[in-house]
Every structure is written in C-alpha cells, then in structure tokens.
Amino acid sequence: MIRLPAFTYLAPSTIDAAARLVAEHGREAMLVAGGTDLYPNMKRRQFEPKVLVGLRGIRELRGIRGSAAGGVTIGAATTLSAVAAHRDIVRDFPALATAAGLVSSPQLRNMGTIGGNVCVDTRCNYYNQSYEWRKAIGFCMKKDGDICLVAPGSSRCWAVSSSDTAPVLWALGAKLRLVSAEGERTIPMAALYQDDGIEYLAKRPDEIVADVQLPAAVEGWRSAYLKLRRRGSFDFPVLGVAVAARMEGDVVRDARIVLGAVASQPRPSEKAAAALVGQRVTPDLIAHVADLAAGPAKPLDNTDFSHPYRKKVTRVFVARAVAAVCGLGDSGATSEEVA
Amino acid sequence: MTKNAFAVIGRPLPKVDAWAKVVGETKYADDLFLPRMAYAKLLRSAHAHARIRSIDTSRARALPGVLAVVTAADLPRVKFGILPVSQDEEALCAEKVRMVGDPVAAVAAVDEETAEQACRLIEVDYEPLVALMSIFDSLAHPETRIHEYGDGPNVHKNVALQFGDVDAAFDAAHLVREDVFFFEGSNHLPMEQHAAVAHWASDGKLTLWSSTQTPHYVHRVLAKVLETPAAHIRVIATPVGGGFGGKTDPFSHEIVACQLSRLTGRPVKITLTREEVFYTHRGRHPVLMWIKTGFTKQGDITGCHLRTWLDGGAYGSYGVASTFYTGVINPVTYKIPVYKFEGARIFTNKPPCGPKRGHGTVQPRFALECQLDKAAEQLGLDPADMRRRIVAEPFTKTANHLTVTTIGLGECIDKAVEASGWRDKRARLRVSAGPAARRSPKKRGLGLACSAYLTGAGTAIYWNDMPHSGVLARADRGGGVTVLCGATDIGQGSDSILAYLTAEVLGIEPKDVHMHPADTSLAPVDLGSYSSRVTLMCGMAAIQAAERLRDAIFAAVARKLEVSPASLVARERKVGVPDDWDKAVSFARAVELGEALHGVLAFPGSYAPPKRAGKYKGGGVGPSPCYSYSACVVELTVDEDTGAVELEHVWIAHDIGRALNPLLVEGQVEGSVYMGIGEALMEEQVFRKTLHKLPSMLDYKSPTTLETPDIHTILVETDDPEGPFGAKEAGQGPLLPVIPAIANAIHHALGIRIDEVPITPDKILKALDLKRAGKPARVGPERLPLLTFKVPLVVESAFGEPADAVVSRPFSS
Amino acid sequence: MKVRVALNVNGESREALVPVHKTLLEVLREDLGLTGTKHGCELGECGTCTVLVDGEPVLSCLALPVEIEGAHITTVEGMAEGGRLHPLQQAFVELGAAQCGYCTPGILLTAMALLAERPSPTREEVREALAGNLCRCTGYTKILDAVELAALRMGRQEART
C-alpha cells in the first residue's frame, strides 16, 4: 500500500478559524477540502505538509445559495456531485454542471469540492509519479529538482492546468471570494491564475477560497463545455473547451472562449471570441474562430495523447462547442467528447 | 450421454465461492493478518542497466522498528526462472541490475511505513551500463550484453521451422501479400496487487500464502533458491484477485518474504504497490511481425510464412514458450498446407514479458486476421465467406503436426454473422455513405475475425512423466465429498467446475462438495492455472477420482441391494436401481456401506494429456488435447474529426466443446472480449527514457463501463472427445479475434488500415491525412530489425493427415 | 500524531487509536479487521476501495477517519442483514457477476447507493454510476445484468409491501 506521510490534522469549524490557523502555521500548513487531489500527491511525496487544515467541517463553506436572478453562490467545500446536480446550475449554467459532472469518477465527485477543483495542482506525467519514479528519472524543478524534463532548456515549469471547472467558470464570468486572516477580497477567475506550472495560483497561499460567485443569469447566455480524455471516467482533461455566448436571434452579441489543459492556467481566446461578436454564425465563421482559438495552443508532450493530436483536436472541439452554443450544433457536438 | 441426461452439467449454477465473495469473506493474500506479523518492502533499482558496486544497509538497519535487512549476500546464490532453460532471475540482484524495478534489497519492519522508510536509507553504489530499451537497440549493441546466455548477443531465443515448401506455395498463388504489423505490450492489470505472507515456523518448516496461479512451481523454486527441502515447504495459493497470467511465475517478493521470515522468526507480509506490479509484469510481449501469405482466387491459402520479433524485457520468464507460441498456433484455425515460422526473442532493459491471456498467440492472430481482411478485399470476397471456406478440417493434422479434434469454427462464423446482421449491415453501411452520412463525422463500420486457442499445453514446464493434474476425492460419512486439487481459482471458477464434475458423477449437489484447492501439502499436484488447462486437465482427473469413488460405493450398495453394480445409478443424493428407486439408499448411507466394505473412501484421479508432440525439435510447444474456436463481429463508429472510436456491439461465438456451466463460460468470454478491447484501443506498456511511462491505474488505460459495449455471447457446442463431458477452454481464446475485428471494422468505416495496436485516435487521424493526400492510408511499423534467423529446421508438412490417436490418455486405467 | 477515532461502521460503534494520517481503508482493514474492503491503487484511480459514507460512495483510500467521525460508514460486510443477502449480493451470486471477486465489494456498494437513489435505473444509468469502478474480469456485462435484476426484484418487493 502507498501510505500518507505523517502530519497533524486541524479541523476548524469556521472560515475565520481556518484562516487564523493557516496564518499561524505559515508554509508548514496546507488546506485540504476533499483531499482527492492533495492526498494522492502527498502519497507520492509531492507535498509533505506538517499541518493540514481541513475545510470539510466548515458549514459556511458548504452549499449553493442565491438565485438565478441575483446570482448563485457556491460554497467552496461544496462537492462536485452537488454542483453537477443542482437544478439552477443545470438550467442556467449547463456548461458548469457538465464540467463538474465530468470530473474524474462518481466517487471522486462525491468527495472532491469545487474549491479544490479550481485550485487543483497542475499536472505533468514527469511529475505525477511516485517518489521512486521521479528519483529514478532525475527530479524536475516542480518538486525536488531544478530542471524541466519536458522542455530541458526551459527556465520554467510547463505543468498543465487540469481543472475541468476552471475554464468554464472563467468563461461564465465567475468571481471568487478569498478569505485570509488579513481580511477578504473578491477577484475574477482570471486573477486566480498565472501561467507557471509551479506557482500556478496568483493568490497568496494563506488565502482560502470561500466561495464561487456566478453572475446573475442574463437572458440569452448559453454555454457549453467539451472535454478530451481517453476514457469517459477517471481521466483528467487533456483539453477542455468552454464557450459561453449571448445570442440575440442568430447574432452573437457577446462571447467568451476559454481553453483548459493547454497551458499552466486556463487560457482565454480573446481574438477568437471577438471574431464571433456581432456576427451571424456560419460554418465558415466557425472554422475561422476555431483556427484563431487553436492557433496559439502549444501543448507539450507531458499529458496523455500526443501533443500534435491534442492540437488538432483543439480546433475540432472549439468548432463543435461554438456550433453547439450558437445553435448550429449537429451530429458531432455533445457535451462530452471521449477520444 | 445426451445433454438432458446431466443433473449438474450445463446448468447456470452459482459458483461455489460466490457467496463468500459477495459478502467480503474471501481471504485474499493481503487480507491475512497473523500474530506478530512483520511487513516487508523491496528496494528496487532506479537504473535500467548497471553494475552494483556496493550496497550499504547500515542506516536502514539502525532505523527503529527495522527487524531485518537483506541483500543478495544474505541469500544462497541460486538463480531461478520458470523454465528450466532460462534460470536467469535472482531474488535480489547480486552483481547487476537489468531494469528499473529490479529488486536489490529488502527490509522487514514492524510496519509497512517503517519498511519503506528504511528502504530509502539503503545506499546502493551503481556503475551505470548502456541501457537497451528496444529490439533495435539491443541488436545494435552486441557489445553490451544483458545476459551471457541465449542464442546470440541479447538474443534470448532464435527459432526457425519450416513445414513444406513455402516458395512453391507462393508461386502457385494468385495473390501473395506481405504485411508488417506491430503489437504493443500490455500489462495484465489484475485488480489485486500481488501479495504474499511467509511464515517460517520454529519447527523449521515454511508456509507461504501467495496470490499465485502456480503454487506447484513456486514450491519447487522456493526449495531450490532457499536451499531447503521441498518436503519442509508448504505453498498455499490464496484466492487470486485476477491473474490473467501475471501471477504465473515464481517471484522475487515471494522468496524474499520467506527469507525475511526465516531471519526474523515472524510471519512476514509483502504486498506490491501498483507501480511494482508494472515492474513485476510478465505481460504481453511487444511483437513486430512480418507475414507473407499466398491465396488462390477463391481465397484458399496456399502457404504462409511468418516472422516475429519479440521484445522480451530483462528476463527469460516463459519467453521461450512465448516465442514458439507466436508461430505454432496459427495453423490450427485455417487450412494452411505449408507453413514457415521464424521467431526471435530479444532481451531489453525493461520489465520481463511473459504469458498474458492468449500467451503469444494474440499478436500473430492480429496480423493474420488483418491480412486475411486485406486479401478478401483484393480478391473481392466477403471476409466471412472467405474464412468460412478455409476453416481447418476436424480430426486432422496441421502442417506443423498438431492434431486438431473437433472444430466448431464454421458454426461460430455462421452464428456471429447471423446475430450481428453482418450481410445486411456490411452492404448497407457502405451504401449509406450518402449525403447524410457524409455530413456526420461519425462513420460506422463492421469487422470480423476468428481465432483458435489451446486447451492446456500438452507438455509440462519441466520434463517429467507424471500427471499434469491430480485430484483426491474423499467421501465422508455425512455424505459430503472433499476434493483436493492443486489448481488455483483465479476467478475463472476452477473450484466450481471441479465441484460440479464431482457432483455430476456422484449424483450429489455441488454444495455437498468441499473444495480444498491449491495447497501443496494437502492436494496432489496440478501444474497451475495457466494455458487454459484447468477445466480440462483437473476436470478429467476429478472425473476419474469421482468415478473410482462411485465404483467403490456401487460395489457396496450392490451387495446390500443384491443387484449388480452395473445396474446402479447415483442421482438426487441417492444410489439405487432406476427401476426400483424406492429401494435406493441415501448417498450418505451408501458412503457408510462403502466404508464398511473397503475402509476409508479416498480415491485419486490423474490426468496427463495425450503424447502428441511433433517429432521434431520444438514440437513440444503447441500440442494440446483440443482447441477452442471463436468468431467475432464488432460494430463501431469512428469520429473522423477526432479519431475517437466508440464500440457499439460485440458479437462473439465461441466453440466451447460443452458448456459445463454456461454462466461461467459467458463470463470468461465476456472478460476476454473486454481485455481484447483494452489492448485494441488503449492499453500499452510503454517507456520513457529508461522508465515505465505510465505505472499507475490512471495513466495505464483500462476500459471502464463506459468504453465497454454490450457483449453478445453465443456458445457453440461440439462435444470434444478429449474434454471433460466434451468441454474445451473459454478463458483465453475469445480474446484473440476481438482485436483484429476492431481493426477490420475501422477499415470498413473509414477505409484506413492501422496495422499496429493500440489503435489510438492519433493514428486514425494520421491515416486519414495520408488518405486525403492520396497516399496509402496505412499507419504501422515501417522497419524491421536486422537479425539473421536460424537456418530453418525443415520438416515435411503433416497437413491433412488424420489426427493422432484421440482419447489415449496416460493414467486412464 | 495518534488520535482516537470513533466510527460508526455498519451500524456498530467502533473505536480505534490510530495515526491521524492512516486512511479509512487502512483503518478498516488493519485496525477494525474489516478486510472486505479491497484496494487496487490507493490513489483514487480504480474504485476498488469504495465504501459508503452516509449512503454515498466514496474512496476509502483517500478518506481520513477524522474527517468522517459521526458519519454512517457501510462496508460490504454490512450489506447483508440478519444473515440474509442483500438483493444485489443475491443477484451477483446468481448471475456470476463476481469472478475473482476483488472488485466486487466496491461495485456492490456503489450499486447499492445507486438503487437507493434511483430504484429502477436504465442500463446507461447503471453504466454511469459504475464508471468509477474498474473490473478486469467480467467485461461488466454480468455486473450490469445483476444490478438490473436486483433493481427489478427490489422494485417488486417494494410493490408487495
């Protein structure tokens, strides 16, 4: 059996108490919610925190509040199953329900939380390996080493942002409320991330994601999420395409396209989205938009599937997701793609 | 006997161990906890190829909680291996490591965490050597040798056999095809990670409980490497949580647990992690294949020449047998009048390959069946009709002198074709490439393939004249019967089959039979749960034992009832004369009468397969009492934009000889199909630099419920004279046709050929790109290794000769 | 750090003094003697270790006892009641849905949670629910059949009472 390293477990019952504990223990402490990302990593010795501050027991972090009109707020410790099944979310933010419902496996969705999901560690198949394996190949800079094994000349880590819900929340214009011992602030999804495989979160480590705030549902917004992975279950995305658009009749008034698992953070395709705005959607336009979105994607050989393949499919998925959202959806577009 | 005459056979009864399994009572090896038990861990090499300069264990020994630390220096310097010709493994490497994951030291401690921590404190000084990570590498660097033995530098085995004049056969052909294929390696991925508990008790006797498919071979190896009399060793195979061939070798961790128990005086448990299971491996060999076949206009095969190159990994394991198996079973399926086979197994610095479900035959089956599909297309023949026409003749010999008995393949093809709607759909799917179908990226295809597999290897792993299977049946006065047999239940249901057969013969219920399997001290030897041999071989032995018991009982009952023994029958837990059933005595009473007459009622049954080895060197691999046959049709869709394959249906018809329990047979067929699907589409044991690229359940892709379609199983019964009540194997053969059927269906859907498994979406897109560019729409291997095969041993083809004597069994009287 | 955890397992209150970093899987098997819960990866990648926590399938290899004190834990040993098999267990026995049996406990429990929520699921729903439980032996066919059979029988029983 692979076992966890030793640690002390603290179980505060309020956010404030949790924030205080994190501040008190500083670098020695880590937050844990469902543990579905952190515990496997700890078993492989990617993290060896001395102290864990558990968020599961904090009531105020759990549950989905608010309404479509005023905006829905999801407590960070709400499980992905609860998010995927919530009626308002399914109705008003179908892409989020889809993405949450596609994370790993049913059991993991019963444990994993949305807060943990947006903070999920970046992935790389040189890194998501046991201690012994990493030692044998020569540690990389993300943990215990100082070079990048995928891009040996590189001074940075290219581990891949692998959250399913992050690109969707970004495309939906969601905000996050962060709480620390020093106070709280609300930031847009975009501000949570930075494009670095190691320091992928732009928030301070002592800041707790308290909740995810969805904007008030506005007439005409539609959204879709497509996920590329080998199997219909278990597997992390090796490409995620989130598209949200506001339609007036058959004209696009507003659009956001955000790609997941193509960089160390979710990557918005602003140019591609802009090309849609004010247009009537035609197959030619979709092809053009897909090219614009897929163009900058530069996958590396550090996830499942070959990187040239992931690049090829990026184009296909963007086209399908846009078609689905803009009402041109035919045969190929479903809420999920399993290749 | 007609089918209806059976009381137990042929009924869909629950397995005898089903209840324990659904309530969580079954004790697998890792479920054993003994008083004072210590936990062990292995330190494994981080180098693929290196000399060991020194090992310093002092820091590990000093760690509190550590009970013992061992290296090669603490074990007798005796090498082992499953085959007598490949004794090349060490429980702990002494001088050299040959792969990442090779064990070099081991620790026993009060708990697993401490043992693991101690392993990290052991310092090994290595002198790295060139790592040879592919067949090409190994052949290109003869100066670096992984082993000193074999058929040449880094060549473990080199074989060449020729039966008849292949060149003349190709001259006589209307069409001659040469194709090249590659089959990637894969792991068995049993859900249960290997585990063992050893207890070297104070009386000097050793007991090992292990999740092994071959307790008898483990017993022999322990005696050898521990230099301890076999008489003082007892090996018990615990119920195995999935084997598929992966628990068929004796392993380092088993030996080390024993040694650590000897040193600590405590029971010692060792459980491998999932990553270690990938290093232990013995999985499917990656095989490159070149196959040349001549066809007449009508689709008859004039001759076939096959070359295979196996990437064996770092040790011999079953490799010599695997090499033969890539060549010798193909001729059993179709009429192949002349045949030439050349094969070589190359050592590389990777975990050793070995027997995985369909041992060695899966790869060439993929090659042959895809090639047949290509030939059918060129000849303008329907692939099903063409195969139907060339099915081998029952009760004849093949070119390579194998005796085949019953063959239900024709019927299998017919049934699979009918059930799948093959004729209608093959035509319709083609026609429907009209406007609507063109708009959708999802293209539908239907593919077919067939196969054959052996029901138990005709020769043992070590040369001997003893039974391959033994059973002891003892009746108790309460009317129960205890059956002792060396066979291991690995989920295939061998305990159940033996209980059914015993119950059938004695006219009692399976519940009245007590199974005590897989214990070298209690049960007579059975060679093990591999090569689909258990139902047939243990089954025949069980029938013999039960019949002897029945005869003894009948003699006593006959005396009591004053009738002739021949007039008696045993059924419904009674023994009596059918016409005078009122006087029948209960089985329990019959046992008492028997015991009063004869003394204790305990009878052995023995089985050894007919001696039919071809009279040439190498003729020992391939013969089997009988062969099973399967035909498979797959319906799927392929997304031509993403290359994603979705399986819709699998129809599989399997010639089982006789279904002793249709439920169990279906289960074996469905499981085989599943494993075939995984290998066809996603499973691959691949390497990055010198390391296993994906040693985890997440990254090594095994199909979930969502990738597994409904599997429609059709059983065909041929009542083979060699099998117990006519039964043949089901556990492996049905895997074989699935993979080429999928490849052929993808070709039907898109007009592309992926001559390489796994057939991944990127390969499909690559082939489609080639097609669009007007190039041959094929993705597959481009080059072959430069290796000189042996001068072939030329033997006359025995094709079409009448079968060797059927139903001639040693120990049958 | 050792802690005393009080767990409610299969309706019984059980206590154990264990290191806090010991997973529920390890505590069930090594401290409470409930070896019916199996493991195939210990990393959340196979579903073999599934148990129910307050009726929901979770992976015991990634759960800490301290996190679920007070919750109702059900393992395979707790499925049969008063010596009577749960209809799922009965159906698995009858249809041969357990081959090696190693994935069986996790699958039974996942299916039990499904049927509690959705008494007559479609085959697709059963597939979806069991998508987090790998089985290498059966090709899932007999498992799906058995869940359907159990659902049918439980439905009938319901109708009768």
Ligand SMILES: Cc1cc2nc3c(=O)[nH]c(=O)nc-3n(C[C@H](O)[C@H](O)[C@H](O)COP(=O)(O)OP(=O)(O)OC[C@H]3O[C@@H](n4cnc5c(N)ncnc54)[C@H](O)[C@@H]3O)c2cc1C
């Ligand atoms: C086999 C397997 C497959 C998976 N597949 C997928 C997949 O397909 N898609 C996917 O997106 N994920 C996948 N995951 C990862 C993980 O299960 C999910 O991302 C899950 O949502 C993580 O949530 P958690 O609550 O379990 O996070 P935890 O493991 O508890 O935490 C993850 C990280 O987030 C931090 N954190 C947690 N909560 C907060 C908070 N409120 N504020 C600040 N920091 C916080 C933790 O400190 C930790 O660094 C998979 C995991 C496994 C083991």
Ligand code: SF4
């Ligand atoms: S991208 Fe490079 S540095 Fe980052 S985890 Fe992978 S190998 Fe390590």
Ligand code: FES
């Ligand atoms: S043991 Fe594999 S998921 Fe827990």
Ligand code: FES
């Ligand atoms: S029955 Fe063996 S893994 Fe499922």
